[in-house]
Amino acid sequence: MNRSYSLKRHKEFRFTYRVGKHTGGRLFALVFAKNRLRKLQVGLSASKKLGGSVQRNRAKRRIRACLHPLLPNIRTGYNLVVVLREGVLTEPFPSLMREMENQLKRAGLWVEKP
C-alpha cells in the first residue's frame, strides 16, 4: 500500500466524516465517502484511548497489513477512514481479515474479482 493512497490533511478527514456513511463493528468502524479522484484514499484513526504511541502505531500497522491483500477487491473512487478500537491489538489476525471483508461488503465497496 503506497503512501499516495493515504488521506493526509485534516480537511480531507473532515470532508469524509461530514459527507460519509458509517458501518460499525467490535474491532473498528468504517467511514466512507465518494471523492472526485479515480483512486481509493485510506485514512487510519487511532485515538489515545488505545494507549501510547507504541500501541497506536502497532494497531495501524496491523490494519494496513490486513487491508493490503484486499486492495484489488475494493471499489475505487472513495475516501475510506478506519476508526480503530482497542480489540485490534489483541484479536488474532485471521478474524481481523474476516471482519474487514464483512464490513467492506456491508458498505458496498466490495467488488468480486478473480
Next chain:
RNA sequence: CGAGUAAGCCAGACGAUUGCCCAGCACCUAGUUUGCGAUAGGACAGGCGACACGAAAAUCCAUUCGUAUCGCAAACUAGGUGUCGGGAGGAAAGUCCGAGCACCAUAGGGCAGAGUGCCUGGUAACACCAGGCGGAGGCGACUUUAGGGAUAGUGCAACAGAAAGUUACCGCCCAGCGCCUAGUUUUAUAUGUGGGUAAAGCGAAUAAGCCAAUUCGCAAAUAAAACUAGGUGCUGGGUAAGGAUGGAAAGGCGAGGUAAGAGCUCACCGGCGACAUGGCGACUUGUCGGCCCUGUAAACCCCACUCGGUGCAAGAUUGAAUCGGGAGCCGCCGCAAGGCGACAAAAUAGUGACCCGCUAUGCUCCUUGUAAUCGCAUGAGCGCACUGGCGACUUUGCGCCCAGAUAGAUAAUCGUCCACGACAGAACUCGGCUUACGGCUUGCUCGCUGC
C-alpha cells in the same frame, strides 16, 4: 546459603512469504539549464525570388551577438521499473536545566526581575560530573547532603506558658510598714463568784488564837508597752538556681561562693573570636581571650557570581503572497470636484519584563486564500589504541558514516529454539538531570552453616 552494597553488560534469535521509508547505481519517460550544430547562397548595379525576429549599420545579404525553433550530448529535477545497502531507545518519555542554530532587539541610563550558593577542578556550557572538606545515616561494604550570611536590618514563632529575647507572674532573699500567734521582761488591775473548808489563791512577817487589814514573796489570770521568733498582707529592692507549657526557655554539668543567687569564680565539655600551624582552598590542629549573642533566609532580605527575548509552527527561497477584494471611519492637502495616507500634533502598534527612550505606521469590520522546497542529518559524532591526570576529563594517531519520516516508515503472518520477551516509538540537534522498567555478570561487606 541468605541479606546488603557498588559497578558493568544485553534489550529475544533464526528461517519462509507478503509489504513500508531513505540513499546509491542502471534503464525508461517528462521538464529545465548549458554546450555544439542547423534555420540559403550569392550579386557590377538595380529588380525579382529567397530570408524566423531584433541589434551592431548607413543597399540587400553574409558575419557577429541576442532571442526563438529543431536535432544531438551532458548535468540537474520529478515520476516509474530493477538491483544493492541502511532503517528507533536506554530511557527515543517528562520537558526540569545547559548549549548550538535561527530570527527579533541591541546609543545610553534607571530601577527591577530570575537563577546559582562549602572548596578545588572538568566542560562549549550547566542547577551536570569528578576529587575533597564539614554534617547525617549504617555493625560494615558504603550511601547521602539547596551546605553562604541570623552581631546589616525587618517580619514571624498559632495554642500553651510568667516570659518567645533586654522579660520578672509565682518563687527565693533583703528592708520598711500593718495584722495574727507564741515566748520573755516591765507596769497596772484583780484573785470573799460558785463549790469545799474552822480558814476568803498559797506562804511568811507585823503578831499574839481566828478573821480582817498592811507589807513581802510565790502562783495563775487579764490588759498595755517593749523585745525575740514564726506566720501573713502590702510597698520598695536584689535575683535568674526552681516553676504545669512548648519544637525551642537564655551555654551543659559539677564544685566553690552568696542574704538569695548568678560565668560571679574554677575544672571538664560545647560554641564564638583572635593569633599561630598544615593545606591552593573548604577546613584541620594548637594556644590565648572574654564569656554567648533562641529558631526561621525552600520569609522579606544582605553578600558574591551569572543572565537580552522568542523558539525549527525559529527562519530562508519560490509563489499574486507581511496577499487580494469590498464597506465604513479618521487625518492632511485643496474653493470645490477630487487626491493622498504623517517625512506636523495626536493616536496606534512593535520593542529588550518595566520606565525614560527607540522604531514603525492610516485605523476598524466583512469576505477570500493560506501551498511547495530548504532548514534536516559530518556532529562539542562514534569505536579502538595511546599521552597526561587519583578521577571527571584530555593529547595524539588510526578507522567508521550510523534513521531522516511529514497523518508520520522498522512491520504483518507462520514455523523452530530459549532465558518465554519488562518499560516503551526519533520529529532541529547535542550535553546532563529526573521518572518508568525485564534480565545477566563481577567485585566488596555482614550474618549463618559445613570442611
Next chain:
RNA sequence: CGGGGUGUGGCGCAGUCCGGUAGCGUACGUGCUUUGGGAGCAUGGGGCCGGAGGUUCAAAUCCUCUCACCCCGA
C-alpha cells in the same frame, strides 16, 4: 513539537501571593411552619486540600518529583 494553566465536602468555587482556625453557595439529614408539598426559618453531618518526598516547631499554602485534565501557538 513548543508554550501556559487547573486539581479543595456530591456539584460549582474562595482560601495559596504574605505558613498556625479549612470556608461560601447549592445538594443531604432533623426540627419548625403548611391540610400536604414547595419556598422560608433554625440546626446538624460530610474534607487526611490529586499523589510522593523535602524545608520548617508546624505545609492546602514554600521547594522538588510525579499523575490527571484543560487552554494557546502557521
